[in-house]
Amino acid sequence: xxxxxxxxxxxxxxxxxxxxxxxxxxxxxxxxxxxxxxxxxxxxxxxxxxxxxxxxxxxxxxxxxxxxxxxxxxxxxxxxxxxxxxxxxxxxxxxxxxxxxxxxxxxxxxxxxxxxxxxxxxxxxxxxxxxxxxxxxxxxxxxxxxxxxxxxxxxxxxxxxxxxxxxxxxxxxxxxxxxxxxxxxxxxxxxxxxxxxxxxxxxxxxxxxxxxxxxxxxxxxxxxxxxxxxxxxxxxxxxxxxxxxxxxxxxxxxxxxxxxxxxxxxxxxxxxxxxxxxxxxxxxxxxxxxxxxxxxxxxxxxxxxxxxxxxxx
Amino acid sequence: xxxxxxxxxxxxxxxxxxxxxxxxxxxxxxxxxxxxxxxxxxxxxxxxxxxxxxxxxxxxxxxxxxxxxxxxxxxxxxxxxxxxxxxxxxxxxxxxxxxxxxxxxxxxxxxxxxxxxxxxxxxxxxxxxxxxxxxxxxxxxxxxxxxxxxxxxxxxxxxxxxxxxxxxxxxxxxxxxxxxxxxxxxxxxxxxxxxxxxxxxxxxxxxxxxxxxxxxxxxxxxxxxxxxxxxxxxxxxxxxxxxxxxxxxxxxxxxxxxxxxxxxxxxxxxxxxxxxxxxxxxxxxxxxxxxxxxxxxxxxxxxxxxxxxxxxxxxxxxxxxxxxxxxxxxxxxxxxxxxxxxxxxxxxxxxxxxxxxxxxxxxxxxxxxxxxxxxxxxxxxxxxxxxxxxxxxxxxxxxxxxxxxxxxxxxxxxxxxxxxxxxxxxxxxxxxxxxxxxxxxxxxxxxxxxxxxxxxxxxxxxxxxxxxxxxxxxxxxxxxxxxxxxxxxxxxxxxxxxxxxxxxxxxxxxxxxxx
Numbered sequence: 132x133x134x135x136x137x138x139x140x141x142x143x144x145x146x147x148x149x150x151x152x153x154x155x156x157x158x159x160x161x162x163x164x165x166x167x168x169x170x171x172x173x174x175x176x177x178x179x180x181x182x183x184x185x186x187x188x189x190x191x192x193x194x195x196x197x198x199x200x201x202x203x204x205x206x207x208x209x210x211x212x213x214x215x216x217x218x219x220x221x222x223x224x225x226x227x228x229x230x231x232x233x234x235x236x237x238x239x240x241x242x243x244x245x246x247x248x249x250x251x252x253x254x255x256x257x258x259x260x261x262x263x264x265x266x267x268x269x270x271x272x273x274x275x276x277x278x279x280x281x282x283x284x285x286x287x288x289x290x291x292x293x294x295x296x297x298x299x300x301x302x303x304x305x306x307x308x309x310x311x312x313x314x315x316x317x318x319x320x321x322x323x324x325x326x327x328x329x330x331x332x333x334x335x336x337x338x339x340x341x342x343x344x345x346x347x348x349x350x351x352x353x354x355x356x357x358x359x360x361x362x363x364x365x366x367x368x369x370x371x372x373x374x375x376x377x378x379x380x381x382x383x384x385x386x387x388x389x390x391x392x393x394x395x396x397x398x399x400x401x402x403x404x405x406x407x408x409x410x411x412x413x414x415x416x417x418x419x420x421x422x423x424x425x426x427x428x429x430x431x432x433x434x435x436x437x438x439x440x441x442x443x444x
Numbered sequence: 445x446x447x448x449x450x451x452x453x454x455x456x457x458x459x460x461x462x463x464x465x466x467x468x469x470x471x472x473x474x475x476x477x478x479x480x481x482x483x484x485x486x487x488x489x490x491x492x493x494x495x496x497x498x499x500x501x502x503x504x505x506x507x508x509x510x511x512x513x514x515x516x517x518x519x520x521x522x523x524x525x526x527x528x529x530x531x532x533x534x535x536x537x538x539x540x541x542x543x544x545x546x547x548x549x550x551x552x553x554x555x556x557x558x559x560x561x562x563x564x565x566x567x568x569x570x571x572x573x574x575x576x577x578x579x580x581x582x583x584x585x586x587x588x589x590x591x592x593x594x595x596x597x598x599x600x601x602x603x604x605x606x607x608x609x610x611x612x613x614x615x616x617x618x619x620x621x622x623x624x625x626x627x628x629x630x631x632x633x634x635x636x637x638x639x640x641x642x643x644x645x646x647x648x649x650x651x652x653x654x655x656x657x658x659x660x661x662x663x664x665x666x667x668x669x670x671x672x673x674x675x676x677x678x679x680x681x682x683x684x685x686x687x688x689x690x691x692x693x694x695x696x697x698x699x700x701x702x703x704x705x706x707x708x709x710x711x712x713x714x715x716x717x718x719x720x721x722x723x724x725x726x727x728x729x730x731x732x733x734x735x736x737x738x739x740x741x742x743x744x745x746x747x748x749x750x751x752x753x754x755x756x757x758x759x760x761x762x763x764x765x766x767x768x769x770x771x772x773x774x775x776x777x778x779x780x781x782x783x784x785x786x787x788x789x790x791x792x793x794x795x796x797x798x799x800x801x802x803x804x805x806x807x808x809x810x811x812x813x814x815x816x817x818x819x820x821x822x823x824x825x826x827x828x829x830x831x832x833x834x835x836x837x838x839x840x841x842x843x844x845x846x847x848x849x850x851x852x853x854x855x856x857x858x859x860x861x862x863x864x865x866x867x868x869x870x871x872x873x874x875x876x877x878x879x880x881x882x883x884x885x886x887x888x889x890x891x892x893x894x895x896x897x898x899x900x901x902x903x904x905x906x907x908x909x910x911x912x913x914x915x916x917x918x919x920x921x922x923x924x925x926x927x928x929x930x931x932x933x934x935x936x937x938x939x940x941x942x943x944x945x946x947x948x949x950x951x952x953x954x955x956x957x958x959x
Contacts, residue, residue, distance in 0.1 A: 394654030
């Protein structure tokens with residue numbers, strides 16, 4: 132298990148290097164008038180040249196990238212070109228908001244999906260049909276449409292929730308709960324049916340296997356079979372779907388954060404990209420890649436724990 | 445089987461209960477987490493802002509929506525009243541010498557910065573030098589500034605290279621914001637504003653690009669300007685987020701567009717009436733034909749002006765919220781000329797005639813850069829121009845580089861919303877050879893003669909400004925479409941607010957708690 136984990140870590144670091152180099156190169160070519168944008172439309176050519184030198188924009192790409200890597204390895208992601216704040220501080224203040232939103236959502240998705248998926252597989256009939264139809268609808272409605280729908284009804288009309296987030300530094304749990312409830316519901320509704328569908332298929336496949344018949348013939352109750360054996364075998368499929376959904380959410384939350392004005396990393400990414408604030412964009416890219424790596428690693432470890440065969444492959 | 449169902453049922457019920465709990469809890473909780481708005485309405489002013497300030501350093505201050513945040517923490521030397529009149533603030537009186545190149549300011553002697561530093565003549569000098577060196581977004585305000593001298597503790601003399609009729613106005617804007625010299629020296633203003641203003645910035649409760657929190661300063665020298673216990677700026681870049689926030693009562697004021705305005709009005713919000721600040725339309729940069737020779741012909745530019753149906757565009761694009769016009773100067777600018785309002789009426793035949801005269805009966809092409817916000821407008825213009833044989837090539841542009849590229853002569857023309865300020869301000873923005881939005885530096889002998897007259901100020905100034913207006917309108921330097929109604933929405937239950945002339949957002953001092 133240890134070598135397995137180390138191997139995954141090594142390949143993750145390789146990926147991180149490749150992605151950071153690619154992102155840096157792409158940003159390099161998309162930021163022609165960055166100095167002028169920072170200084171405003173009245174800036175003189177001399178001022179612009181000075182600013183470019185200050186930001187190192189007059190250096191060749193490779194020199195700039197290596198400089199960035201060197202600092203990043205020491206934990207310094209630089210300062211925003213526009214407001215001068217350290218990138219790591221900005222990310223530290225924004226990341227928890229996004230992570231809480233994502234983790235709470237995905238845990239709820241997992242619970243509901245497991246319940247619905249197992250129910251659909253075991254009971255079949257109308258429960259099954261509802262889950263199937265729900266999967267199609269849930270996939271078809273974009274999260275932000277759902278979000279706008281929810282916000283119109285529950286925030287604007289009924290006033291049960293704030294229409295825009297009230298989270299701030301030092302805000303109590305209450306602010307987090309009322310601010311994140313609608314976005315979480317939007318995500319859960321959007322994602323739960325398709326994962327339920329996956330779990331349902333996996334459970335049905337397991338239920339058809341010989342060992343289930345053997346277990347049944349031994350007189351084990353259906354409940355015991357499903358919860359102890361079938362679910363364990365079907366779990367890897369569910370985990371894979373959930374991890375993919377979690378990674379997909381990294382993109383999905385961007386729009387939700389805009390709609391609800393949630394001070395998370397998604398809204399930050401949009402701002403930084405629009406401004407071509409390279410240090411900030413790179414920071415967001417790196418943290419995103421790291422999150423994806425961690426999620427994949429955790430899923431792999433969980434898969435390995437559930438099914439020893441995975442560790443060998 | 446039965447027990448499985450029971451278990452699952454219990455789980456589902458538990459989950460529902462949980463979500464029910466949080467929903468119920470929030471109902472009671474939203475009032476407090478909201479900044480206590482419900483309990484102490486009027487105590488907190490919450491503004492739904494379009495974006496955050498780039499820096500709290502006043503040398504980086506901007507105009508309109510971007511200016512109000514600075515008014516919270518900094519005072520200006522001069523106060524601009526809602527109708528544009530200039531009143532004393534940190535400066536109690538001011539006067540020019542005869543050739544209007546030396547301005548003497550008398551200062552208040554009872555004001556301190558929030559770090560305890562005294563506000564005095566030396567502080568004013570330090571701020572001018574800092575603003576000049578900072579080379580920020582409104583650097584143009586100190587173009588004519590040469591030097592400032594402290595005559596005594598509360599008298600400052602400002603020397604200008606040339607007369608600047610807008611200089612006193614600038615002292616009510618970015619160039620007039622006064623920061624603590626100690627903080628300037630320390631270089632910490634970017635994230636930690638220190639001024640003499642009515643409120644103190646609460647960095648601990650603020651999140652960049654999300655919300656900024658301010659609390660009223662004890663013993664502020666002018667309590668009349670301090671109408672709330674605290675102020676919150678909510679940064680709501682998304683239009684629907686702003687609409688939801690104002691309708692649901694989370695902010696007291698915000699700015700919307702024509703489409704969301706109806707929704708807000710339907711929910712009992714009020715829109716400040718007759719509030720026009722920007723004109724929208726096309727600026728022809730390349731009037732000498734460096735990129736596209738067709739634009740050098742005045743008949744082509746006039747033809748374009750005759751070929752658009754302004755009223756229809758206004759109705760379709762802005763739901764009628766605005767005023768169609770053929771001139772780029774606003775009614776309060778001093779350069780406004782009544783009969784230029786409809787100088788170009790919709791007349792496609794006239795347009796075709798002019799094009800034929802210019803030798804383009806087979807049509808011609810112009811190119812416009814397109815960014816998100818203007819895509820619909822440009823398509824509508826292009827559609828109308830195609831009726832008279834003008835093809836508009838729409839080239840997509842990068843929003844962040846739009847102005848920068850314009851300044852660097854990458855476009856022959858562009859579509860924008862431009863500010864309608866005082867005549868002299870507008871001339872320096874769009875007409876003078878040094879103007880930002882005259883990148884090809886086109887000019888004419890008539891203008892060369894008139895511009896200095898406006899600059900002199902005094903009697904002939906207004907007539908000269910009107911002549912400039914007449915010249916650029918007749919020679920079709922622009923394609924003005926209409927003045928846009930500023931959709932400035934507020935909740936009449938919580939606050940009152942008054943328009944600020946020539947500013948996209950009402951001044952901080954125009955907000956007051958509702959009675």
